[in-house]
Amino acid sequence: MSGFVYMVSDKPRGVIYTGVTSDLYGRIWEHRNEIQRGFTQKYRAKNLVWFENHPNIVLAIRREKSLKRYLREWKIKLIEGINPTWIDLYERIDEIENIYRPHPNTREWSDYN
Numbered sequence: 001m002s003g004f005v006y007m008v009s010d011k012p013r014g015v016i017y018t019g020v021t022s023d024l025y026g027r028i029w030e031h032r033n034e035i036q037r038g039f040t041q042k043y044r045a046k047n048l049v050w051f052e053n054h055p056n057i058v059l060a061i062r063r064e065k066s067l068k069r070y071l072r073e074w075k076i077k078l079i080e081g082i083n084p085t086w087i088d089l090y091e092r093i094d095e096i097e098n099i100y101r102p103h104p105n106t107r108e109w110s111d112y113n
Contacts, residue, residue: 003060005067005100006051007079008040012086015043016075020064022057024048028090047088050079052100059111063100 004024008017008031017040021027028048034041054060067075082098083089089096102108 001057003054003057004051005054005060005064007049007075008045009047009049009079009086010044011047013076015045016049016072016079017043017045018064018067018075020057020060022060024051024093025090028093032090047086048090048093049083049086049088050098051089051093051096052098054100055112059100059108062108 001022003020003022004027005018005020006024006028008019008028009015019027030036031040031048032046034046040046052063054063067078070078079086082096100112102112
């Protein structure tokens, strides 16, 4: 089962929430419909602005933890690399292929091959 790391926001360059899931459609649907109380409900972060696919949920969780340590500007660069206008990508999930590939010199490389 693959895993996804994703970012949702309330508006361009607004609040950014980073999460992980094995069901991207379902999880973003929950954000959009405020199913769970918390950060995304409080800050109205409902727009899927970035995501990447991983071979399994364990690797996705590892990547999510790494991204949560990123500076805000680094996250903005990731988002704008695939979504420069910060549109909601929910309806286009199947059209976008953003598969994470670690740098070949890292120890993670073998996990993705």
